Amino acid sequence: MSTIKDVAQLANVSTCTVSRVLSEKGYISENTRRAVLAAVAELRYQPNSIATELKVGVSNTIGLIVPDITNFYYMELAAQIEKYANAMGLLIYLCNSSYDRKKEKKFVLALSNRKIKGMIVIPVSNEISHFLDLQKKQIPFVFINRAFPDALDFCIIEDNFNAAYEIITHLSSLNRKHIAGIFQSFDNMIYQERYEGMKVALSDSNLPFHESFIILNAEKENTCKRIEELFALEDFPDAIFTSNDMLAFEVYKVLYKLGKRMPEDVMVVGFDDTLMAQKIYPPLSSYRMPIDVIAKKSVESILKGHLEKDDLPLIGHLVKRMSTQASI
Structure with missing residues (x-):
């Protein structure tokens, strides 16, 4: 099992620098941050989440709220998000809202009280005030495949x-x-x-x-x-x-x-x-749609505390099979 010293050696930085990158405390240059996160991913380093939470007051956990876990698309998306989160030493709380707005709001409240690192959300409706309230608690969040006019800074938009x-x-x-x-x-x-x-x-x-x-x-x-x-x-x-x-x-x-x-x-x-x-x-x-890009982008937005929007909206492609062309 890799240690923080292994990460520091591979990234050519000190263990204190690794700790600051993972806890997001203090100034770190973008090149250094990327080097550390790359080393974390390569070594599959997993910090002691309990110790980290006690020390910095925030867990290495991301809340993921989906509307229907029985939907094959949301199952695949959750798996991809978990893959990228784990590579960064993060865990996922998976919540299934079952297209129930009241249930969704309960999840938001429960997760925000657990000192989570952030939330990745596929809302069940256009009513998102309970998510926007997370800004007051300084909890990063991002919406997947939504384009809310009053919250575009938090939306991973698809075309x-x-x-x-x-x-x-x-x-x-x-x-x-x-x-x-x-x-x-x-x-x-x-x-x-x-x-x-x-x-x-x-x-x-x-x-x-x-x-x-x-x-x-x-x-x-x-x-x-x-x-x-x-x-x-x-x-x-x-x-x-x-x-x-x-x-x-x-x-x-x-x-x-x-x-x-x-x-x-x-x-x-x-x-x-x-x-x-x-x-x-x-x-x-x-x-x-590029589901791997969506997953990676959503996890990175939580770690950075903001969403990079230069490549949005995301564009996919039509996969043509026999249901439209018998010769394929």
């Missing part, structure tokens, strides 16, 4: 609009004429951004926007029934864009039940490119 635009343009290029869309609640702004991207892309591709082809506020309990209703229409969809992969899997169930073929009868595109997207059959075409 959801143009991602959806690219998806619809892809389907149009494959001669799909009747494209449906399925979206979760607009309380989560990313789904409204993807919805708007779809509408503009349809217009620019000279394709109709059918209100009857749009499912909003999709919930687990009735999603399948509402998808079935799409195919009861006289001109049913020949392509479906789902605003996340979990909804795409619901579409798969309905198409199997109705005997529809993919991609011949109906093409399907998801969003998030979760692990299951490539394991189901036919493999799902899905838009993938």
